[in-house]
Amino acid sequence: MAKEDLASFKLGELLAQYDYARDFFISIGINDIDSNRSLKDFAGDINQELLEDAGLNGEQLITNFLAFIDKMETLKKSSCNIVESITIIGGNDKFGQEENIKLELKVGEVISIVGPTGSGKSRLLADIECLAQRDTPTNRQILLNGEIPDMNRRFSIENKLVAQLSQNMNFVMDLSVNDFIKLHAESRMIDHVEKVVQEIVKCANELAGEKFTRDTPLTQLSGGQSRALMIADTALLSLSPIVLIDEIENAGIDRKKAIELLLKEEKLVLISTHDPVLALMGDKRLVIKNGGIHKIIVLSEQEKQYIDVLEKIDKKMLQIRSHLRNGGVIDESITR
Amino acid sequence: MKIVTVSGPPSSGKTSVIIKTIEYLKKDQLEIGVVKFDSLSTYDDEMYKKLGVKVKVGLSGNLCPDHYYMTNIEDSVKWGISEKLDMLISESAGLCNRCSPHIRDVLAICVIDNLSGINTPKKIGPMLRLADIVVITKGDIVSQAEREVFAFRAKQSSPRASIIFINGITGQGAYDLSLRLKEANDYESVIDKKLRFSMPAAVCSYCTGEIRIGEKYQTGNIKKIKL
Ligand SMILES: Nc1nc2c(ncn2[C@@H]2O[C@H](COP(=O)(O)OP(=O)(O)OP(=O)(O)O)[C@@H](O)[C@H]2O)c(=O)[nH]1
Ligand SMILES: Nc1ncnc2c1ncn2[C@@H]1O[C@H](COP(=O)(O)OP(=O)(O)OP(=O)(O)O)[C@@H](O)[C@H]1O
Ligand SMILES: [Mg+2]
Ligand SMILES: [Mg+2]
Ligand SMILES: [Zn+2]
Ligand SMILES: [Zn+2]
Numbered sequence: 001m002a003k004e005d006l007a008s009f010k011l012g013e014l015l016a017q018y019d020y021a022r023d024f025f026i027s028i029g030i031n032d033i034d035s036n037r038s039l040k041d042f043a044g045d046i047n048q049e050l051l052e053d054a055g056l057n058g059e060q061l062i063t064n065f066l067a068f069i070d071k072m073e074t075l076k077k078s079s080c081n082i083v084e085s086i087t088i089i090g091g092n093d094k095f096g097q098e099e100n101i102k103l104e105l106k107v108g109e110v111i112s113i114v115g116p117t118g119s120g121k122s123r124l125l126a127d128i129e130c131l132a133q134r135d136t137p138t139n140r141q142i143l144l145n146g147e148i149p150d151m152n153r154r155f156s157i158e159n160k161l162v163a164q165l166s167q168n169m170n171f172v173m174d175l176s177v178n179d180f181i182k183l184h185a186e187s188r189m190i191d192h193v194e195k196v197v198q199e200i201v202k203c204a205n206e207l208a209g210e211k212f213t214r215d216t217p218l219t220q221l222s223g224g225q226s227r228a229l230m231i232a233d234t235a236l237l238s239l240s241p242i243v244l245i246d247e248i249e250n251a252g253i254d255r256k257k258a259i260e261l262l263l264k265e266e267k268l269v270l271i272s273t274h275d276p277v278l279a280l281m282g283d284k285r286l287v288i289k290n291g292g293i294h295k296i297i298v299l300s301e302q303e304k305q306y307i308d309v310l311e312k313i314d315k316k317m318l319q320i321r322s323h324l325r326n327g328g329v330i331d332e333s334i335t336r
Numbered sequence: 337m338k339i340v341t342v343s344g345p346p347s348s349g350k351t352s353v354i355i356k357t358i359e360y361l362k363k364d365q366l367e368i369g370v371v372k373f374d375s376l377s378t379y380d381d382e383m384y385k386k387l388g389v390k391v392k393v394g395l396s397g398n399l400c401p402d403h404y405y406m407t408n409i410e411d412s413v414k415w416g417i418s419e420k421l422d423m424l425i426s427e428s429a430g431l432c433n434r435c436s437p438h439i440r441d442v443l444a445i446c447v448i449d450n451l452s453g454i455n456t457p458k459k460i461g462p463m464l465r466l467a468d469i470v471v472i473t474k475g476d477i478v479s480q481a482e483r484e485v486f487a488f489r490a491k492q493s494s495p496r497a498s499i500i501f502i503n504g505i506t507g508q509g510a511y512d513l514s515l516r517l518k519e520a521n522d523y524e525s526v527i528d529k530k531l532r533f534s535m536p537a538a539v540c541s542y543c544t545g546e547i548r549i550g551e552k553y554q555t556g557n558i559k560k561i562k563l
Contacts (some may be wrong), residue, residue, distance in 0.1 A: 060466060
């Protein structure tokens with residue numbers, strides 16, 4: 001049916017066609033819907049009290065309803081494969097020196113970002129997040145699929161390109177893991193909610209050290225469990241094709257599996273990190289110095305050979321950590 | 337003079353967002369002034385002064401803050417014109433969920449924050465539902481999923497509006513808003529302009545100073561809870 005005509009259709013038909021339309025009415029306090037009337041009739045003689053509660057007059061009710069249907073339909077259709085690559089066009093570092101690079105990053109790649117504290121790793125992620133157009137302190141420009149992004153895209157949430165994970169992020173909702181994921185799934189308007197909930201809990205538990213159930217309240221999850229749930233949820237439910245990760249090292253989760261999970265879902269993953277194991281998970285490694293991209297290192301065959309060794313050292317450190325946590329003392333056995 | 341109205345629940349990040357946005361606008365040498373409406377007190381003017389923008393404060397005291405705002409907006413516009421401002425921004429705390437500060441054709445922004453709970457978008461009336469731009473703040477401290485759910489709910493409540501995510505502390509996202517502000521309509525006066533939706537009615541006996549409880553003291557516009 002043509003969009004403008006929607007207001008003339010019987011509400012019953014509308015609700016049958018657009019199952020989420022009921023949410024619109026409920027959210028403005030209208031619970032009783034006479035399915036034999038059209039939206040126009042309904043809005044035409046809406047009583048004063050209902051109008052007050054809705055905070056919209058008849059005309060506004062129709063405009064908002066049509067906009068609502070329109071946006072929800074777009075959201076339903078939108079797929080996450082709209083981005084194939086981003087290009088970073090260099091700006092300048094903190095001293096005004098030109099960066100002089102043009103770097104294309106593709107979906108399916110993992111990029112690690114290293115550099116001293118305060119060097120500008122988070123700044124680079126922020127430039128990508130806001131699709132900088134020479135309008136941030138670094139003067140960098142970000143292209144999408146090789147082109148200057150459409151400004152409208154910066155404003156529409158159905159096209160939100162970037163998902164972010166950082167150590168400062170916490171769950172603030174007072175819900176169980178189960179209800180929380182359901183809510184997220186519903187906002188994505190997908191059909192197989194139950195399956196997704198199961199899958200996310202399973203994946204998150206594979207990443208986290210200590211298992212948790214679906215009934216656990218979000219606020220009772222440990223730091224590592226929260227991080228694991230955030231990653232699994234971002235991988236499986238977030239539409240955004242680009243994932244920016246700012247420092248997740250100390251969370252006590254299986255980092256390798258986490259990255260693999262994100263990659264399986266066809267995402268471009270950028271990780272800012274001080275952690276050697278994470279740094280070597282990148283196909284490319286950007287070295288940041290004084291606010292500029294100083295070097296781009298492609299993971300070489302030689303480096304790959306030594307990842308195992310690094311992981312062993314890392315494991316050893318983890319063992320020592322848990323040894324100390326459990327009241328152990330350090331003796332000469334750590335040299336073995 | 338461009339006129340922009342910014343409203344939103346208390347502490348949602350209005351001042352932070354306006355300040356970060358002005359920092360971008362100042363690069364274009366725009367002369368900007370802010371009028372802050374509040375009920376009892378505010379420190380926002382100090383923040384704006386630090387930034388070097390002209391600022392006026394209006395405190396409604398024991399009057400209805402919504403009605404106070406409406407009866408003073410035209411004088412604020414006059415002040416802006418006399419100061420030769422390029423842009424006048426009004427900041428008003430939406431103290432009730434039924435606030436309706438938006439004026440037809442005048443760029444209307446509503447600021448809400450991720451910490452206020454996922455049902456907040458449903459609870460706020462005309463201030464959110466009839467805004468042109470909904471700014472969502474404090475995304476830096478909640479999870480990706482919560483940001484997505486919150487934004488979805490905001491969109492359900494205000495489907496016409498553009499949604500912009502801004503970090504009020506770092507200013508991430510404020511550039512986008514600054515672009516939209518530059519497109520705001522110019523007016524020399526707002527006389528005869530209309531509100532997008534009526535203000536909350538406030539003409540019961542308590543509006544005029546009654547302090548006693550009981551049916552016999554209640555006159556005027558009264559609505560009773562269904563129990
Ligand atoms: N973490 C975080 N804090 C924020 C953000 N935006 C604002 N804040 C903080 O939230 C608090 C309130 O922000 P304000 O900008 O004063 O809020 P307001 O809406 O102007 O408040 P009133 O004018 O008093 O109603 C301040 O402590 C800000 O620093 C944000 O994006 N992230
Ligand atoms: N090219 C640049 N020009 C100007 N300022 C910059 C530039 N790059 C970064 N900065 C600024 O330098 C400061 C520190 O940068 P940032 O927070 O990104 O460092 P970081 O590498 O993430 O540090 P940490 O490892 O401690 O998290 C920020 O205020 C950032 O905006
Ligand atoms: Mg950082
Ligand atoms: Mg304020
Ligand atoms: Zn109010
Ligand atoms: Zn009253």
